[in-house]
Amino acid sequence: MARLLQKYGARWLLGLLLCAAAILHTANVLHADTLDRMDTFVSGLRMRLETPVLDPRVVIVDIDEKSLAEVGRFPWSRNVMARLVEQLTVKYEVAAVGFDVSFPEPDTSSGYDVLKQLAQGELQQVPGLQGQLARLQPQLDYDGLLAQALQGQPVVLGYNLSGSQAKGMLPKPAFTEEALNGRTVDAYKVAGYEANIARLQSAALSAGIFTAMPDRDGVVRSTPLLQKIGQGYYPTLSLATAAVALRARAINPLFEGTVDTLSESQRANGGLEAIGLFHAEGNIRIPVGEGLTTTVQYRGPGGPQGGGYRYVSAADVLRGAVPAEQLAGAIVLVGTTAPGLNDLRATPVNAQYPGVEIHANMISSILDGSFKFRPDYASQFEAVQLLVLGLLLALLLPVLAPAWSILLALLAGGAAAAFNFYLYSAHDLVFNVSSMLVLALALFILNVAWGYFFEVRRGRALVSRFGEYVAPELVAEMAENPEKYNMDGESRELTVMFVDVRGFTTISEGLTPKVLREYINLYLTAMSTDIRDSHRGTLDKYIGDAVMAFWGAPVAFPDHASRGVATALLMQASAQRLNQDFLQRGWPELKIGIGLNTGQMHVGDMGSEIRRAYTVMGDAVNLGARLEGITKVYGVGIAVGEVTRAEAPEFAYRELDLVRVKGKNEPVAIFEPLALDSALAQPARDELARWHAALALVRSQQWDAAQAALEALQAGAPHGLYQLYLERVAHHRAHPPGAGWDGVTTFDTK
Template sequence: MPLHLPKFTSRLGKAVQKYGARWALGLALTMAAFFNVEGWLHSDTIERMDTFAAGLRMRLEKPQLDPRIVIVDIDDKSLTEVGRFPWSRNVMANLVSQLTEKYQVAAVGFDVSFPEPDTSSGYDVLQKLAMGELKQVPGLDRQLERLQPQMDYDGLLAAAIKGRPVVLGYNLSGTQTKGVLPKPAFTEEVLNGRVLDAYEVAGYEANIKRLQDAAATAGIFTAMPDRDGVVRSTALLQKVGKGYYPTLSLATAAVALQARSISPLFEGTVDSLSEAQKRNGGLEAIGLFHAEGNIRIPVGEGLTTTVQFRGRGGPQGGAYRYVSATDVLKGAVPQEVLEGAIVLVGTTAPGLNDLRATPVNAEYPGVEIHANMIQSILDGSFKVRPSDAVVAEKLQVLVIGLALTLALPVLAPVWSILLSLSAAAAAAAINFHFYTAYDYVLNVAVILLLVLALFIMNVAWGYFFEVRRGRALVSRFGEYVAPELVAEMAEDPEKYNMDGESRELTVMFVDVRGFTTISEGLTPKALREYINLYLTAMSTDIRDSHRGTLDKYIGDAVMAFWGAPVAFPDHASRGVATALLMQASAHRLNDDFIKRGWPELKIGIGLNTGPMHVGDMGSQIRRAYTVMGDAVNLGSRLEGITKVYGVGICVGEMTRAAAPEFAYRELDLVRVKGKNEPVAIFEPVGLDKDIAEADRAELARWNETLALLRGQQWDQAQAAIDALDAQHPRGLYKLYTERVAHYRAHPPGPDWDGVTTFETK
């Protein structure tokens, strides 16, 4: 299809004029969102919203129970049966023995620490007594020596964990040191001059040497809440001195997998790195090397990784099986539950203060944070923000932002809502798909805010400008035109105004015959009802039936027009159809009025088509939307002429030409007062297709009769009139009978043009 450039340019210009301001504002909002993604316009609010979205994504994922990880819970039941915590080390030794010997677990990670010796057995007190007040008791020293192994609870625990896959836990904090650190995962020497961006701590509260030496290793209790106090990530390794030490989750997973080492994985050489890369030594990931291969754990700033929280946490959270510690001690847990599992020993008892605020639960067991990290390590599945995340987010902002910017101003409110919801749903779906299918974390808050901002901007614009303009339109035109026409105009109010303009329209004047006599014969109350019923019926036919514009009431007269403010190409046809309908309505009203004993109702209607001035006209005191011009004046004259010719409707020749689907009876050629040019006038009979053959034949004979009259063939014309009047008596035929008689007595002369001149209005 060829491109019509002028037409396209015109349409584009109109679109820019109408929507340009909103397009510009939408583009500004889109670019603001783009710059936020780029990092040039940072917003703490948007950052908090993305944080909330990240938590929501976790909550939306349905947890699946992972049988590989079991939490041995020091719960209220255990505290009731065993006693208050911390328990004696002999109890903990029994717990370790049960787990490692009876249940043959893959590894045991303690989310509790042992920073001080256990003296709860009372052995030290007895030893002091044996060396003091009870020194003279025979054999006491030998008896104590025999009991020492049983009362050395630290020794019992050390013996239980020695050679077993047991990982102890400890804290890093402050500058004070207590206990003994385990062997680090690696030291600065393996970095070959690289510097890792790690959290560095000088102080620690570790386990006593006897226990640490017996354990396979130990891991850090790391809970690194954000500024709002919510734990969302954890540091896999922290630095103490020259060594890098793993968290409890990483250390426990390494022991369970019998890993050879935990090592940093680098890309390139130091010399080939950029300054930004050198700040983290070019670190790519942390590698966990074991017999079946290696696991790559992506890390960010501070060697941290995002925790993927599964379930709501706790025994009812659905992600991990919890068993009571007292049931393990009694051997009451089914063998298949614990055998080969990675066990974490921790507590959910509220009084032991190991509950953390997380995105999925404000009271989340700290031990389960380690469980989530271990599961991620075992699966090699980590929620990471990919290197090209910003590119993906900028692309979404541009596509969605520009699409909504262009579309929303053009669409109707319902479609705007649907499109905005669809755009927001698409952005959320894309985000969630990458999150679940590829473990990619993409920010979505700025995109959703952009959709909301564009929608609100267009709604506000529509309200403050379009709706108010539409309301103004209703207030201006509501009394003139039909409600459905006002609604149509309100969809594009800029097309309609009250400014004066010239266009071709069809005007109508309606008047009640003999109104003075009618008013004299009715009481004021009855007259008011008479007029109200009449005007309501006429106005309804004009405004509602054929979408005419009701101009004004002039006493008992009605003025209306078609073709403005809404332009109808068939305005003449609408006017003629309305005139015929009004005559039918007047007949129905007349029947009702006669039954009430009121005077007869007859109306005359004049219609004319032609160029007119239309607009808001009047004075500073009172104005009205109306029409003016010669064509309007002729329409008024035609209404008065209906009385002369005994017809209900009289239309001008331009109306007849503009509405050819109707059949007409020509009335005369007239020269009305104020005009020199004669015009042909007609009576519309009905739709041409509905005219009966007898009526069509009558119209044809009447046209022949007019030709005889204008040819001054008086005898033949009178005979034709008599024949027509005998079949269908009409006032028109009686008028022409009188005219023939007059012309016989006073011949008009050979130059007569057949025009009747009216000297009065």
């Protein structure tokens, strides 16, 4: 643990400080406008990600360009609006009509007042004019026609709020301050309004406020459900229209608990939990926040092509050309999308969003009883998420490799975003997520920057020291933990390899210097690639045409012997391919011998003050060099020591001999690896068994039987090894070694 603290303690501490800062922001102790703007962006993105679903319950009768072309410029005369109301309520039998237009002034477009004034002045002597005007008065009283059409129908008029001027007639409030019994409800208060003329409002069933209260950036994300005028609380157009459609008997505030049990936010609002819409089939609870606001849940990008609501042209309704099934029983909102009528709003889903469709979205949410809202415990919930996410990333990112760090940061950020969207879409809960995403990014950048500024130097030094010796992927692995690797001398078990070209002196004498350079470069490149890249060996040095390599350092591999044997077999295959190419070029034949040995060796940065190299030394290394030379004697391409064979048992081996090499008194068994044991073909397996039986006959001095067995092997598959032992049998028959013979072959030269 002490080592971990020493290595990662500083990064852990900085990560925890970032986590604490994020939690303090959520608790409003620290404040960052950038994060607020990001949350605003995410809020809109969540809405845009939801697929629009057509709500057939709400239909928008659009005063569109087609309607303006057919009926005339807007505002239309009240007799036209009366016909529109009659068509919707009588012919199509809609559930409710909400007007996203207001009627604050009397309609004098019929000319009746002018005719009446003329009849009482210059034209008062015209016979019958007064009577004719009296008969025409009902037809020319457009306000009266509209009032008559409104009478007893489920129609909700709309009206505006204004500075301090009170104009027109207000509808009956949803409830009054007196009805709160001393409770305080936090609502937006206004002194002025521009309501509909009394004649129309008296005839209408209800009225609602046009509410478009954008945020500081001008985007409409939420809307008040009610606003306070004087002592009364008046509903918006969407709430009033939904109430009429549902035949609601009351709109009342819903309180929870006593003042002592309320949260701080609830107490600021007098304990108000929601607005209740009470109707015959039950009640709908609409959660509200500050100012009795609720979030608008937008269904698609809006407009006739937005997919959220069906739009029908007002001109088609007036002509009765709309199929009855599209309007019957629906809640209708009368509004306009014509660009010149200035009823377009900026919303999170569209900068040019029809204002009438904002009301439609609210009505849909009310009908569904589904509202996106931010609960009172939101800050605490977000703080817990930040704590879990922050601890996870702060503790794990420093100890992970770069690729895993990227993956973890992406997964953590993605999981936070996905969980946030799940709560939003499945449970209607609105939580901020930007703090978590920024925290994940900040912790990742912290660790990347730390790694770059504090660890890259050590990694670069390691790359420069070991880059020539080992494969790039091993250098990358070492660079992740540079303190684990150094060039200090140490003793450990390794596997060493020596490779040499057969007859290289003759080859070099027969080639020009330029061709010889290409010959040796191609050969050394192929061998080095097999050693370093294919099986992660450490390339020690070139000694003329010879190559020296080892496995198990600087990166420790428990299977270093197996890697060495596999590399030797691969190199022989590569040499055969190169030989075919060389022969086609007219170059001398290429054959190589490989010696492998496993044992305790000294490894490290060795040499003089002038030149040093990372290499291995020891008796086991010397034996490896001797084994490479011995391959020529036995006519094989590879010779390995008995320790190598024991530690790489997955290969099939042919035992070559018991030898005593120069400089060592103890005999060692030497072997030729043939292939992976599982890949050895049956004929080769049979030949191998016959060879080992023949070798046993030689060692037991059964010369006749040994000779017969060897001759049979040589006849079936000629090999220099079989010929060598036939010659030895002949020698021993002529010069018997005696009863104390141990079967060891002694080599007096290197």
